[in-house]
Amino acid sequence: MKDSEKIITLNHGSGGKISHDLISGLFLKYFNNKILNRLSDSAVIDSFEEKLSFTTDAFVVEPIFFPGGNIGKLAVCGTVNDLAVSGAVPKYLSASFIIEEGFSITDLEKIIKSIAEEASMAGVAIVTGDTKVVPKGKCDKIFISTSGIGFLKKEFENIGLATKVKTGDKLVVNGTLGDHAIAILASRESLKFETEILSDCSSLNHLIQKSLTVCPHITFMRDITRGGLTTIAVELASMIKKGIMLNEADIPVKEGVQAVCEIFGFDPLILANEGKVLMAVPPEYAGSVLENLRNDPLGQDAAIIGEFTDDHPGKVVLKTIAGGKRLVDMPAGVQLPRIC
């Protein structure tokens, strides 16, 4: 049988020899590390810092392969980034797979391989996992769930709560917004348009660690995923009861993304990203944080896009490119289904 004809059957999820062969022939081959190789019921790991950060995420993106990544790479980046923006150094990941009967083993191998590659780049190990096979039609090709553990210094434990943010702190993003959503949209078969936009799907932990080294005074971080910049900014303003003023002209958006937004009526500020972080930085450090970001391939297009104000507490106002001002509010409901 040619490799391309090999498919997943219910037997692969039976728990018997075929399951065992799949695990050792594919998962262990790529994820290979001492903790996983014990194949015990749980991973036993060493602890590094006084605080531990723990997160989990499920990935159901459609299509599973898209320009700039695939569901496997996404499953690593998503969880790594959730840990990284909490101020943690990500160390260990779990990965669970729900696979539809009939799924191509060649595709599975591609996905596993990119999980392994992305994990290695991010410096994390896949230390435990599980695989289930469900009858045809009971899931769409493959769903992946990853959980992650990272370790952090006590001084960063509240970075996600923005408790230290002050009026005048600058808001910084590490690059262009909306790339992931538009890459996914363009790769949907039903939408007949082509762009050269790649998903920004990437692990930001090294970039974030470098930023925290340059400026341990960063007062807030969050990765900008579903709901886009708008959702995070609105959540942040209402959480700390400060106003946020964003400057539309300074917000980086690729021309191709802007063009698709104009055609389909999307707002780039509410589009999903998978490799973007929003940081709040005291004004005196904003320049050095920005420079540091721009020296990294994942931060080349970084920009200062706004600041915290005492005006309109709890609300986000956008100074538009036309010179007017308008309120920014969270999008309601689904803009694009199953984007991550």
Place this chain on the structure above:
Amino acid sequence: MKYISEFRNNKYLDELSKLIHKVSKKKICIMEVCGSHTMAIHRFGIKSLLPSNIKLISGPGCPVCVTAIDYIDKAIALAEMKDVIITTFGDLIKVPGSYSSLEKAKARNADIRLVYSILESIDIAVLNPEKKVVFLAIGFETTAPATASGILKSEATGLKNFTILCSHKIMPPPMQAIIENGIKVDGFLAPGHVSVIMGTDMYRFIPEKFSKGIVVSGFEPVDIMQSIYMLVKQIEENKPKIEIQYSRVVKPEGNQKAREIVDMVFEPVDDSWRGLGIIPESGLNLKTNFAKFDAEKMFDIKIKKSKEPAGCICGDILKGLNRPSDCRLFGKVCNLENPVGACMVSSEGSCNIFYRYEGF
């Protein structure tokens, strides 16, 4: 970006703002007919660039908002039939009908799919020959040619399992109805994309019969500001006429080919508009030789008597009589997550736009 950055240029906007401030003396009311204009005006904060004597009011140009509630009820009834796939533009899915919405029907297992064009819908019909695919055909003169070409394509390929639930509408009759209803409007920003297809002849009654100004406007901030300037000059000089600001795409004669295929497939009918009631010859229906593509004729659609939501003033908002903030439901029981009226659903709906962009 070409065709965008020039039309969002701050310097031009500044100059236009100064010019408008200089020539505008009278207290006037300008209606932007098209929902996309309403959207752009709020998105870019245009009102803050205008003197306080110019009031902008929104018109009936959001296709989702003006769709009659019984249309939604019929679409839901179709969606609940066995072996039917409903294909629809995204905005329509959340619009509340009298008793439910397409979104809720979908959650209860109806096969409802979002599409961006009728051609996608036809592809779904070809791929699912055992199903009956219905396309929810709404919109003004802008979307009608696409629906017409889809119908012609289905006819040419002998597609048997495809129909449309048609509620296409045309723009001039409600504009006339608004003037005749005594709503105070001194001039109109006419819909740019409708005019791309239809040209400008159809607006002649506005200056000639009613002595109101009209400028066909593009959708970028500079377009809108320039159009307002042109309109203010017409009003101040008391010389109402039809002018085209959006001349880079709109020609006085429109798009001949698009008009021909619309005429080939559709005929005008009296149609019901949310808020405006029945307006003579304001809708488009499939001609009898295309009746086999008409879902209303091909299915036995039974619905309970339709009813408008209590307290909702979408109708008066669509006529420009009230602003969203005048509605006692606005922002309370009616919000983006749980819209009561259609104007809160569509991204071109006045309530939706006010909710998102105003109030700081």
